[in-house]
Amino acid sequence: MTISITISQEKIDKLVEEIAEKIKDKILRDILGSILDILKEILKTLNELAEAQKRTEERLNELAEAQKRTEERLNELAEAQKRTEDTLRGLIGEVARLRGEFIEYRVITALERILGRHGMLVYPVPYEIEEVDAVVEGDEFYAIIEICKKCDMNDVRQVVEGARKFEQIEGAKPDLLIIFSYTGHVDKDALEEAKRLGIIVENNIRRLSRLVISRIKEKKRHVKNL
Numbered sequence: 001m002t003i004s005i006t007i008s009q010e011k012i013d014k015l016v017e018e019i020a021e022k023i024k025d026k027i028l029r030d031i032l033g034s035i036l037d038i039l040k041e042i043l044k045t046l047n048e049l050a051e052a053q054k055r056t057e058e059r060l061n062e063l064a065e066a067q068k069r070t071e072e073r074l075n076e077l078a079e080a081q082k083r084t085e086d087t088l089r090g091l092i093g094e095v096a097r098l099r100g101e102f103i104e105y106r107v108i109t110a111l112e113r114i115l116g117r118h119g120m121l122v123y124p125v126p127y128e129i130e131e132v133d134a135v136v137e138g139d140e141f142y143a144i145i146e147i148c149k150k151c152d153m154n155d156v157r158q159v160v161e162g163a164r165k166f167e168q169i170e171g172a173k174p175d176l177l178i179i180f181s182y183t184g185h186v187d188k189d190a191l192e193e194a195k196r197l198g199i200i201v202e203n204n205i206r207r208l209s210r211l212v213i214s215r216i217k218e219k220k221r222h223v224k225n226l
Contacts, residue, residue, distance in 0.1 A: 103182050104147045107205065108134045111145075114209040120216070125162070128169055132162030136176075141216045142166070143176035151179050151201070152187040156194050176200060176215055180208060 111134070112122035120138030136143040144166055146159040159177050167173045177199045179186070184203040194201045202208040 100149065103149075104133050107145075107147050107180060107182060110205045111136065111209060111212075114205070115212060118213055118216070120212070125166070126169060129162055129165045131158040131165065135166070136212055138216060139220065140172075141176075141219055142170075142172050142174045143178055143212055143215075144174045145178040145180055147180050147182065149181070149183050150185040150187070151181045151190055153190045153193060155179050156190050156197070156199065159199060160197065175219060176212065178202065178208065 108122055108124065115122055115136060115138070118138070120136055120141075122134060122136050125132050125135050125144065131146070132144045133147045134145040136145065144159065144162050146155050146162065148155045156179065159179055163174045163177055177197070179190075179194055179199055179201045181201070181203045186201055186203075191201055200208075200211060202211070
């Protein structure tokens with residue numbers, strides 16, 4: 001609430017003079033003078049209060065403006081933090097993706113080093129086949145491999161779809177479907193479904209290599225006996 005003073009000191013003095021001229025009784029003039037002196041003090045106090053209130057309002061306005069600037073700055077900082085967090089999440093995701101690709105490369109390289117001694121090739125799948133990661137090829141034998149960290153039902157579906165696409169694009173049906181978990185973590189339901197579909201689930205490079213070699217030998221014996 002703003003205090004507004006509409007009666008000035010000059011107006012009061014003028015009013016006193018006008019009344020004094022009309023009042024002849026000295027006692028009444030003295031009483032009136034005392035009342036007007038009190039009124040002047042009240043007016044002075046009100047003026048001081050009004051000035052103090054004005055300064056207070058100015059200070060409150062300054063504080064409100066400072067608060068507004070602070071809130072705007074906080075909003076800017078919050079937005080900057082959000083952008084930083086989004087960038088950080090993106091970087092973490094990219095690092096995880098690159099780490100996964102590096103591990104896939106190591107698995108493929110390790111298999112190639114072992115199986116290459118037996119005349120087999122191990123290489124990444126053609127770009128058109130996005131569902132799986134690697135192909136083992138040798139003497140009309142083909143195996144496709146899905147490499148995963150924590151394998152689940154989605155990986156089972158991917159290797160099945162990858163086999164279908166491989167046959168469609170390459171004109172050869174894979175002899176062996178493989179899910180390789182480089183951490184050894186495989187979902188129980190995925191493990192059961194893979195077993196039902198005849199998909200090999202493994203987490204050891206040497207065991208997987210021996211299995212592939214044995215399957216190739218089995219196929220050769222079978223072809224020879226035909």
